[in-house]
Amino acid sequence: MRRALGALAHYWPIAAVFVGWDLWVVLNGYTTVVAPRPGLVLADIAAEPGAYAGDLLRTLLTSLVGLVLGMGVGILAAIAVWSSAAVSGVVTPAALVLRSVPVTAMIPVIARVAGYGDSSILLIIVVVSFFPAFVLTVSGLAATPAAGRDLFGVLGAGRLRTLVRLQLPHAVPHVMVAFRLTAPSAVLAALLAEYLVGTGGLGHLFSTARSYMELERAWGTALLATVVSVLVFVLARGAERRVGARFS
Amino acid sequence: MAQTTPSPAPTLTVAPPAAVALSGVGKTFELSRGRAVSALEDLDLHVAEGEFVAIVGPSGCGKSTVLRMVAGLERPSTGTVVVEGRSPRELARSHRLGVAFQEHALLPWSSIRGNVALPFHLAGRPVDAARVDELVRLVGLEGFESARPRQLSGGMRQRAAIARALVLRPDVLLLDEPFGALDAVTRRRMNRELARIWSEERITTVLVTHDVEEALFLADRVVVMTGRPGRVRHVHRVDFPRPREAAITRSPEFHEAVDLLTGLLDAEGTA
């Protein structure tokens, strides 16, 4: 009983989502064609998990691969740019402008230019993940405390050693912040891109379910997309906290 | 025992060649909107090979600036700074400087052992584990080798910073209020430790401190600076024999010297 109450104190939001959803449908008197009740949606997932599994895996994999690639390239670009104050002064504001392009504008443009297809979807996620990692790594490299830089100067450390032993470790918490911020956006970008131009993945499953008026399937897909996104976020936040504590 | 040299020609009391030589040094800092502050003016200071010099002076008189110039972190606006016959930057590049500043600047992601071994890595030399352990022991941090800086007290961190400064047996050691964060009792103990370590290694040392007793206990000469812009106001030679024991701090000569220097500082503070 005690245990159950403790769990409720921590996990009531999840229960609240389902109760609220059910009440919303019932009180508004929506029919199943407008909005299905949560029981029906869960039943659809339970009855045919295979109908979701492939697309779910695909979305998850695409998001993760794109995220890792985009952040990796972003970090490398930041290191390359950091070596010159002038270059980073030129590049960083332009990166900030590009970072402000909403994904809803970026996806159609990239899809138009690079073609409708899976490689475009990956490209979109890479671009979305690139900018936060780039911007935050640059600021992390620049934010090394003066005392540390003085110490390395007095000890005669060269540029490369200062980078590897002082500035990069110092930038790690910043990179992890970028990871936490980007992880849900990468999933969102994957879903939106799949919805618009994909041939698979939860976003695509969603758009076909909707066009065939399979409402339980559509809502089930939305539910799973939310679960995937929240899980990715929670994992990223955990990693950020753990790694951040290690490096500060 | 303690005697005082008059101020105008302090450099003549030390025989050359000096390990650290500041001649006619001035330093002006540019502030915003074209204003500037003159931190140092026409300062002469020569430190002999193997000598321990302490600098005391009112807050903001430029003590840290002097140290940063010897470390090659600031360039003098006028005059010259020569260390071991070279420019400070050259000495830094050949990894011959040791520093412990008030801000300890330990790497938070590295263990105490890793932090003390850092100068080996930065010099591109293999880590001498025995030397690292010896210094950890010397500063009394045995048992904390794998702890991280955040897990230690403020005083322990400063001791780790001192171990790091000494680990490569530098030609010149620069200490800027290394015990600033400590309570009086720990500070006295650290002073005795530093005196013991120093008499073993005899490294040319410049120490900046607010604490006159600390300066007299540790140094061969104590330099009193004027308020801003800083110059050398007075140089006091300390002749207590080494190795020094805590007992000397209770001698009448010691008290006399403390009174003299404190009086000079008070005069500066109110001037």
Added chain:
Amino acid sequence: MSAAARRAALATTGVLVLLAGAEAVGRAGIAGPSWPPLSEVAAHLLDADRRATVVRAASATLASAAEGLLAGVLVAAAAAFTGLLLPPLRPGLDRLAALLHAVPVIALAPLLITTVGREATPTVVAGLGAGFVMFVAFSSGLSLGGRRSTHDDVFDALGANRVRRLLRLQLPASVPTVLDGLTLAAPAAVLGATIGEWFGAPRGLGVLIVSAMQNFQVTLLWSAAACATALSLAAYGLTTALQRAAVRRMA
């Protein structure tokens, strides 16, 4: 040259290089027919007739985003204060924040189309996007997660009651975090509005972008995308200026 002027000069150079690069790629046709020279995009926006379409769409998006932002901020504030008044709910607030932070708004938009209708969906999605961010900002600003500061200890020692603590400690202390959240929530509202539009709203930049993509109207696509970016940048710029001013005022 002062440091600030130097920085501004470098930044301007960077943006100009970016624009020139995009222009060059378009002229050379390296990226194919779907990457026009930027000058053609600019010409599209300068032509009064063609501009009118984009401007009409942009003002619809702006209206949805602004209404959504306002509603999102108000609802988020109300929810966070409810959390403040109901301590038993607090342990779960952290999870609620994680949930709201990560919910992909795409999962909600199409469901809303069938319930709240095509007209209202962009505003509602904008409100949800901004509201999620603001709820996280309010609850961490009011430190509902249970972290205590030394200020809390001082207020305890002074025997402050809950209302005094709220007025004199928690509210002022939350201002920077809440304004930080606003700099994220404002672009999130623009994004939310365009996502809502993607799924079948009658007008707005999101609709225009998708239809231009499907109909190969390349300069229209780029013009509308540029407009959406400008809206998002402006939202970020304005809220950042507000946040900086407030921080300067409080420091």
